Amino acid sequence: MIHCRNLTPNPARPIRPGSESFFFFWQPRAVCGRFTLRTPAAAWAQEFLPLWSEEEIAAAATEYAIAARYNIAPTQSISVIHTEAGASAGSRRQWSLFRWGLVPPWADDLAIGNRMINARSETVHEKNSFRKAFVQRRCLIPADGYFEWMKTPDGKQPYLIERASGGMLAMAGLWEQNKRVSSSGHAIRTCTILTTAANETTATIHDRMPVLLEGDQRDAWLDPQQDDPTALRRLLQPASNDLLKYAPVSRLVNRPGNDSPECVQVIDAPQPSPEKPPPKKPSRKPPTKKTPPTAGDGSQATLFD
Incomplete structure (x- = not known):
């Protein structure tokens, strides 16, 4: 078997699926809190690791015990494609397992990552927790x-969002390493998924979506020599409206402990529609008499308030 360098598994032990701690993370209005990776590694890894041989990919998949995943949840170890900070342009990409939920290097508690499964692309360059990783440690x-939920009269209905033409999605992420929260002294590597405003296709389900990178955008995002926040932020845009499709799926996915093909089984359910704003409550203040604008007072006359 070929030895794959730089493939040390994440020493952080993820919470076991089905444990009570998992239920903290089901927040249907949180962006990209669950996703799938059902495609065999031999099929997707070549797309993300162009300089790797088939033998190296197979060896890594065996070492990491990669299997089809139908309901990936926060705190679990997930596949991450990255380069090391300071590497040369065009350097070989690495495939690692990181814990999902970024823990900044200054943090003393691993649980802080529970609140950092996503990072907003509009402010990621400003936040202390993400600012350094944004220019030094980016990943795919x-x-x-991925799943999003919509409120219905019968409860929250999950929808599976996929590439319309089939195939893989590359979510933009950041990663960090922290030695302070590890009892063994080894650095624990963690990651987060960047989000942006939803495109027209998915906005009826949720107003946010993960940043999905295509083609040359992936190379630019992983370029270890790129440290210009302005150039990087230009990559963080909503996906094109024709990239994705969605379908209602079984509510088995609502429970993080479920991780089987039934989680992505398409069902009959209402089609998403834009959420209506709640009706305005009548004001208790007495109505004020409005003085109509007069000619020459500099105001704009209108028939509407």
């Missing part, structure tokens, strides 16, 4: 679908 997170 392979997925072939």
Whole structure:
């Protein structure tokens, strides 16, 4: 078997699926809190690791015990594609397992990552927790679908969002390493997924979506020599409206402990529609008499308030 260098598994032990701690993370209005990676590694890894041989990919998949995943949740170890800070342009990409939920290097508690599964692309360059990783430690997170939830009279209905033409999605992410929270003294590597405003296709389900990078955008995002925040932020845009499709799926996915093909089984359910704002409450203040604008007072006359 070929030895794959730089493939040390994440020493952080993820919470076991089905444990009570998992239920903290089901927040249907949180962006990209679950995703899938059902595609065999031999099929997707070549797309993300162009300089790797088939033998190296197979060896890594065996070492990491990669299997089809139908309901990936926060705190679990996930596949991450990255380069090391300071590497030369065009350097060989690495495939590692990082814990999902970024823990900044200054943090003393691993649980802080529970609140950092996502980072908003509009402010990521300003936040102390993400600012350094944004210019030094960027990554791609392979997925072939992600879940969002819509409120219905019968409860929250999950929808699986996938590439319309089939195939893989590359979610933009950041990663960090922290020695302070590890009892063994080894650095624990963690990651987060960047989000942006939803495109027209997915906005009826949720107003945010993960940043999905295509083609040359992936190379630019992983370029270890790129440290210009302005140039990087230009990559963080909503996906094109024709990139994705969605379908309602079984509510088995609502429970993080479920991780089986039934989680992505398409069902009959209402089609998403834009959420209506709640009706305005009547004001208790007495109505004020408005003085109509007069000619020459500099105001703009209008028939509407």
